[in-house]
Amino acid sequence: MSSSLILSITTYLYGMAAFLYIIAWIFRKNAIGRIAFLAATIGLLGNLAGFGLRWTESYQMGFGRAPLSNLYESLVFFALAIVALYLVVEKRHGHQTMGAFVMPIAFLCMAYASLSPNISDRIQPLLPALKSNWLIAHVVTCFIGYAGFAVAFCLSLMVLVCRNKKEGRESIWSKIPEPHLLDDLTHKMVMLGFLFLTAGIITGAVWANSAWGRYWGWDPKETWSLITWFIYATLLHARLMRGWRGRRTAVFSIAGFGAVLFTYLGVNLLPGLHSYGSM
Structure with missing residues (x-):
């Protein structure tokens, strides 16, 4: 098979x-x-x-x-x-x-x-540029990070759905976990994603230096990876310093996952050193 x-x-x-x-x-x-x-x-x-x-x-x-x-x-x-x-x-x-x-x-x-x-x-x-021992480390860390953001995105949707939940009333909304649990899990998934995305950017920079002779070149994929990193860094900072919880965190998490999708799929339509990702 x-x-x-x-x-x-x-x-x-x-x-x-x-x-x-x-x-x-x-x-x-x-x-x-x-x-x-x-x-x-x-x-x-x-x-x-x-x-x-x-x-x-x-x-x-x-x-x-x-x-x-x-x-x-x-x-x-x-x-x-x-x-x-x-x-x-x-x-x-x-x-x-x-x-x-x-x-x-x-x-x-x-x-x-x-x-x-x-x-x-x-x-x-x-492709010649991909023949490196850094391939596995870079791709695996990036996609574990993306997976964390994907789960956080889904949990954030549930946070927004919770506005339809009525206490003591049996409905499909009563099966939604409590908002505080969803918020806590969303935060943990974002933290996981952020740590692995950071590792992915670092390993990618080392790989880029060995493949193309520079750590950073503002390629579309690199640029949008950095934008995504800043979005989630802002979210984590706002939670720590400003006490963001609930729907504000959920909306920011959803926006962040939009950036993840554009980093992953959207920039493949643009010319750059990462264009092989669309094949």
């Missing part, structure tokens, strides 16, 4: 998990939520297996590289990181409703990678 087939199956598992989480939330059925958790877990295992098999296939083809160098592979790893992080959060806090917001993001990543006619899943050799 090829890695592409396994990852295609993973796409449907993530889609099933997202659907079941939404059904469990709407109809308030914990049993369906447990099935959704199982589907997401199996999907994560499939995601890991497909990622590992693709790495093996790369060695068999003589390329010998980690599957982290193009848009298809980065989307696969992004989905993997999101689901892994989310399942840890759900296992620890036990709120299935979060899956109705998070799992659709992972499904969309895999669906875009697996079903878009504009994205090739062929294994290709590395």
Whole structure:
């Protein structure tokens, strides 16, 4: 079985998990939520297996590289990181409703990678600029950071949804976790994302120096990575120094994730040294 087939199956598992989480939330059925958790877990295992098999296939083809160098592979790893992080959060806090917001993001990543006619899943050799031991460190840290921001984005949406929650009234809104828990988790996810994004920028700068002879060149991807870093740094500073909580933090987190998406996908449409990311 090829890695592409396994990852295609993973796409449907993530889609099933997202659907079941939404059904469990709407109809308030914990049993369906447990099935959704199982589907997401199996999907994560499939995601890991497909990622590992693709790495093996790369060695068999003589390329010998980690599957982290193009848009298809980065989307696969992004989905993997999101689901892994989310399942840890759900296992620890036990709120299935979060899956109705998070799992659709992972499904969309895999669906875009697996079903878009504009994205090739062929294994290709590395471009000369990418042949470095810094590849894994840079990409992995960046995408763990992106995953943290993605989960924070979903939790922030839930914070905004909480305005419809009525105390003592049974409805779909009553299944939403308490605002203080969502706010705390959002802060923790933003902190995680910020730390890993910082590590990603540093490792990218070292890699850029070895590949192109300079640490920083104001390439569109570099510039927007810095903009994203400043947005989340401002959010963390405002929380620490100004005591930001609740909806203000949520709105800022959502705006930050918009910057993440533009850094990841939008700048690929612009000419630059990172244009290979659109392949």
